[in-house]
Amino acid sequence: MRLHVKVQGQGFPILCLHGHPGSAQSMTVFTDHLSRRYCTLAPDLRGYGQSRAHEAFAMTDHLNDLTQLLDEEGIAECLVLGWSLGGILAMELALRQPERVKGLILVATAARPWGNHPPISWQDNLYTGVASILNRVQPGQNWVIETFGKRSLYRHLIQQHTPAAYQRLASDALPAYLQTSPHAHRALNQALQQRYNRLDAIAQLPTPSLMLWGECDRHITPESSRETAQHFQNCQSHEYTNVAHLFPWEIPDRVLGDIDHWLGQTFA
Structure with a gap:
C-alpha cells in the first residue's frame, strides 16, 4: 500500500510513526522541531488519516508498508521515532532491518505493553x-x-x-x-489478544535507543516502559512526573530538549 506521508526539512532522515488512533498530523509536535536539522517523514499508517484501508489487514502489513516507503524514498539508513503503537512498529522495523535503523526514539511504548486503565462508564x-x-x-x-x-x-x-x-x-x-478506520481498530485488537512480547528479541538489538514515558500513563504503564528500557543493550531513558500517555503535548519543550540532547550526544 502506498502511504500518505508528510516530508519536512533536509538532512539525515527520521521516520516518525504515530500511535492509535493517530496520523501524521499527530506527530507535528516532533516533526516541526526536528525538521529544522533533519529530514522528517511522517506517514499516515495504513487505515489511518489519508492512508485509506478498504479491506482487513494485520499489524505486520504496517511493516511492509514502511519498508516500501523507505525504498521508494531511497532511504538506506534512518532513525525511527515512534509514539505508542508507533514505538512498537519502530522496534519491529529495527528487528527486521537492523542495518537500516541506526537509532530509536521510543515514546510512551513498550516491548511487552500492558495498561491499567479503569473501566469506562x-x-x-x-x-x-x-x-x-x-x-x-x-x-x-x-x-x-x-x-x-x-x-x-x-x-x-x-x-x-x-x-x-x-x-x-x-x-x-x-x-x-475520526479518520481511524474500523480495519485499524480490528487489527490492533487482534494483536493485543496475542499478548505481544518482544523483550527477548530487543535484548539482542544493539541499536542506540532513547525511551521516554510518563509516570501517570495508564494506557502503557511506566512499569512496562521501564522493563523495556532495561532489556535494551544501549538505552537512555527519562521518566517524566505528573504526565500521562500524551505527555509530548503536555511538556513539549522538555521532551524535545531531551531528544535534542540524546541526538547530539549519540550521533555527533
Whole structure:
C-alpha cells in the first residue's frame, strides 16, 4: 500500500510513526522541531488519516508498508521515532532491518505493553464527547477544560490540563480519531489478544535507543516502559512526573530538549 506521508526539512532522515488512533498530523509536535536539522517523514499508517484501508489487514502489513516507503524514498539508513503503537512498529522495523535503523526514539511504548486503565462508564463517554465537541469549537478554553475536560477520559490521557494540550487535542487528536478506520481498530485488537512480547528479541538489538514515558500513563504503564528500557543493550531513558500517555503535548519543550540532547550526544 502506498502511504500518505508528510516530508519536512533536509538532512539525515527520521521516520516518525504515530500511535492509535493517530496520523501524521499527530506527530507535528516532533516533526516541526526536528525538521529544522533533519529530514522528517511522517506517514499516515495504513487505515489511518489519508492512508485509506478498504479491506482487513494485520499489524505486520504496517511493516511492509514502511519498508516500501523507505525504498521508494531511497532511504538506506534512518532513525525511527515512534509514539505508542508507533514505538512498537519502530522496534519491529529495527528487528527486521537492523542495518537500516541506526537509532530509536521510543515514546510512551513498550516491548511487552500492558495498561491499567479503569473501566469506562457511560458518564465518561458523555463527558468526553461534550468536551471534544466544545474544545473543537473553542480550543483550549478554561471553562471547557474545568467543566468537561477534567471529567472526561482526557483525565487518563493527560495530567496537566493546559490550554496548549487541549489545542492539540482539538487540532490533532479528534481528527485522527475520526479518520481511524474500523480495519485499524480490528487489527490492533487482534494483536493485543496475542499478548505481544518482544523483550527477548530487543535484548539482542544493539541499536542506540532513547525511551521516554510518563509516570501517570495508564494506557502503557511506566512499569512496562521501564522493563523495556532495561532489556535494551544501549538505552537512555527519562521518566517524566505528573504526565500521562500524551505527555509530548503536555511538556513539549522538555521532551524535545531531551531528544535534542540524546541526538547530539549519540550521533555527533
